[in-house]
Amino acid sequence: MSNTSNHVLNFGAGPAKIPESVLKKAQKEFLDINGTGMSVMELSHRSKPFGAILQKTKDNLAKLMDIPSDYSILFMQGGATTQFAAIFLNLVAKKQDELIKLGKEKEEIVVDYFVTGAWSNKAVQEAERLAPAVQSNPIRVNRVIDVKQKYGKFGTIPPPSEWNLTDPTKHHVAYVYYCDNETIHGVEFPFVPKVNETVPLVADVSSNFLSRPIHVPKYAVVYGGAQKNLGPAGVTIVVVRNDMLVDVNVGPVRPLMLDFKTAADNNSMYNTPPTFAIYMVGLTLEWLIEEKGGLKGIEQANNSKARKLYELIDQSKLYKSPVDPHCRSHMNVVFRLPTEDLEKEFLAGAEKLHMHQLKGHRSVGGIRASIYNAMPEDDVDRLIEYMIEFEKKHSP
Incomplete structure (x- = not known):
């Protein structure tokens, strides 16, 4: 897998990714909101x-x-x-x-x-x-x-x-x-x-x-x-x-x-x-409301992202979810690798590909991909591509 741009994939658990169009609108209005001449x-x-x-x-x-x-x-x-x-x-x-x-x-x-x-x-x-x-x-x-x-x-x-x-x-x-x-x-x-x-x-x-x-x-x-x-x-x-x-x-x-x-x-x-x-x-x-079709629309998008990740994890011999399938989060996908050294290697490789903040919480370790509303499905697809390549590299 090769990275051809400096596009950052922000999997942070919070403060988290904000929709790009929202940031651009805020940037446009930063010095003058609604004609007031003030920020x-x-x-x-x-x-x-x-x-x-x-x-x-x-x-x-x-x-x-x-x-x-x-x-x-x-x-x-x-x-x-x-x-x-x-x-x-x-x-x-x-x-x-x-x-x-x-x-x-x-x-x-x-x-x-x-x-x-x-x-x-x-x-x-x-x-x-x-x-x-x-x-x-x-x-x-x-x-x-x-x-x-x-x-x-x-x-x-x-x-x-x-x-x-x-x-x-x-x-x-x-x-x-x-x-x-x-x-x-x-x-x-x-x-x-x-x-x-x-x-x-x-x-x-x-x-x-x-x-x-x-x-x-x-x-x-x-x-x-x-x-x-x-x-x-x-x-x-x-x-x-x-x-x-x-x-x-x-x-x-x-x-x-x-x-x-x-x-x-x-x-x-x-x-x-x-x-x-x-x-x-x-x-x-x-x-x-205007871009995602309200809560029903964003729910469909979130379900699709989470389903892809969990399907890969469940089919993998390298990755393992510590959460029972019936109550796995659609927002915070946590998983483990066989050893902490392998998790460190995984995280280091992800960083090189501009995939940031994938490290699990300090109290539990492991990997955590937070895929909130603002996370595009394409970014989740890139993470999945990396996970597949990483597993091939470390398969027996």
Whole structure:
């Protein structure tokens, strides 16, 4: 295989590849956005020009996701990691508010977590850290399933028969939480976990945000950082059902910057929002609508890319996927070679061909090809071509 250009294939897990047409449009508008004579980074967040950008971005997100009118779209900061705390504080407050009205303010509240990879594990650890500080109601953090504890490693989604969901008819359940796609371990839920309809469901969709259709009414909160599929790092999108918004003086003490109602009441502008990141999200949403056929169109493209890679891996005698076939990620394809030395050789050869950021996360090693929305299928084909040649070179 020979490389005849300096075209870079960016398989980074995030910050990740941004569509070329989006970058070119941002470049064209960099010094003058919409005839203002200023860069979008220079606009006041309270100006009419930026207000128009923000509203169009919200409108296009609502269109793509078919978000009902009783939901709020929030643009928050601090990445998905900050939302680990925000989810806990806001939804526990919602449940406390309900119990106060029922005269049950001293009774136990339970929060349920699916732990299927590194990021859901970090989320449950944050809940476990915050729970003891909550006054009034005792808080119990329940691991519905902890895959690593049960199987010794992450790499599967166990069947419902192995789940330990809390019974909402016997306990006060504030929410059920899961990470839809585990970036590090390459695990993706092939279904929405079925929970009692009275219990708020929360999904971290950071690394597969807008990669496929999602039925928003099933959720109380859907959130994700933008830096995988929607633009640069710096903004986190939170789609929250309005009945989850409670006064900041109710429930656990929480900073105003973590309070969903404060963000909603101020149209995500309680302080200066990440204006450039929001603008870039807006351009990416336009790209999805105008060039990719919306979520159904991008889902077909993503399925095609992932299918090709997994077919090669499954047919190979050199490459091996550590993830069960039924829950392999369409965004983060992880695989191993027989030895770490061979993996280093593979990565070095890929770099020479301008295939960058294929090294697996430092906590697990191996290879990880992140093939987000912006990754063209041609680039995946070039990776596959290299993988085939590499295997021929190292076949017995």
